Amino acid sequence: MSSSARFDSASAPGMAGRSSPWPARLDLLQSGTGLLLALFMWVHMLFVSSILLGNDAMWVVARFFEGYFIVGRRVPALVALTVATVAALFIGHAALALRKFPSDYHAFRTFRSHMKGFRHEDTSLWYWQVVSGFALFFLASLHLGTMLTRPGRIGPFESGDRVWSDVMxxxxxxxxxxxxxxxGVGLYRLALKWGWFAGPDPNVTRRRLRAVKWTLTVFFVVLGLATLAAYVRVGIGHADHYGVPYTPSWIEVPAP
Ligand code: HEM
Structure with a gap:
């Protein structure tokens, strides 16, 4: 499409002088918060998966974020502060995303029928991003609420108890x-939208980005499943001592 044929809201009938920079600003904000959250999730998964290296490794990671190795005592408020920051990003991102949701059932049906007609993978990916985002709104709120109100209850036994005995x-x-x-879909769409890693041939770029996206998604899903299985195993083994926190054998006095 030539640039002169592009839709210009300022020149549309009844819209003279109404062109606003805000839609673009909000879009940028949505991309920025999404990017930060996606990067956070990768780092989060790497830290949470420390359980795969053993109970001591996960205990060290959990205490590290409480400042234990710096101030010599546990400060769960530090974890709560991190959770509050992530929650603020999450709420901001979700609120901005609401603008893109189909506004009613009719709009939803229209989109679905277009999607089926197009049979275009990126259009279908957008649909799955909306569905998974909707689910995350409830699931992640529950998880963030727990982490915010019980920041001191993170550790191999504490997390194992939550995963298994609290049926999380x-x-x-x-x-x-x-x-x-x-x-994964969000980062892929960001890369396409802002032209990151773009090569001379857009079709080749798209194919490559898709391959990277699926590789990362599969890697983190496999790592996540192995991690979840490890917490389930610890939780089952610890069910008879529910609520008793983990203390490594090399610590003589439990951390205050
Ligand atoms: C600073 C904020 C967060 C903290 C401190 C945190 C901490 C944890 C911890 C300690 C676990 C291990 C299980 C447990 O103790 O209950 C866990 C698991 C998990 N978290 Fe988070 N989390 C945070 C944010 C999030 C967010 C925003 C999401 C997703 C939107 C998320 C998704 C998950 C998932 C999917 C698991 C299960 C891991 C697996 O299946 O292997 N977390 N988180």
Whole structure:
């Protein structure tokens, strides 16, 4: 399409002088918060998966974020502060995303029928991003609420108890697939939208980006499943001592 044929809201009938920079600004903000959240999720998964290296490794990671190795005592408020920051990003991102949701059932049906007619992978990916985003709105709110109100209850036994005895594993299982799909598709769409890694041939770029996206998604889903299985195993083994926190054998006095 030539630039002169592009739709210009300022020249549309009844819209003279109404062109606003805000839609573009909000779009940029949505992209920025999405990028930060996606990067956070990768780092989060790497830290949470420390359980695969053993209970001591996960205990060290959990205490590290409480400042234990710096101030010599546990400060769970530091974790709560991180959770509050992530929650603010999450709420901002979700609120901005609401603008893109189909506004009613009719709009939803119209989109679905277009999607089926097009049979275009990127259009279908957008649909799955909306569906997974909707699910995450509830699932991640639950998880962030728990982390915000119980920041001191993170550790191999504490997390194992939550996953198994508090029956959080079904929530984590669904959330894992939703977040990896949502984040993977989101980053792919960001790369296309802003032209990151763009080569001379757009079709080749698209194919390459898709391959990278699916590789990352599969990697983090497999890592997440192995991690979840490890928490389930720890939780089952610890069920008879529910609520008793983990203390490594090399610590003589439990951390205050
Ligand atoms: C600073 C904020 C966060 C903290 C401190 C945190 C911490 C944790 C911890 C300690 C676990 C291990 C299980 C447990 O203790 O219950 C966990 C698991 C998990 N978290 Fe988070 N989390 C945060 C934010 C998020 C967000 C925003 C999402 C997704 C939108 C998320 C998705 C998950 C998933 C899917 C699992 C299960 C891991 C697996 O299946 O292997 N977390 N998180």
């Amino acid at each position: 594993w079904p929530v984590y299982l669904v959330m894992l697939f939703a977040v990896e799909l949502h984040g």
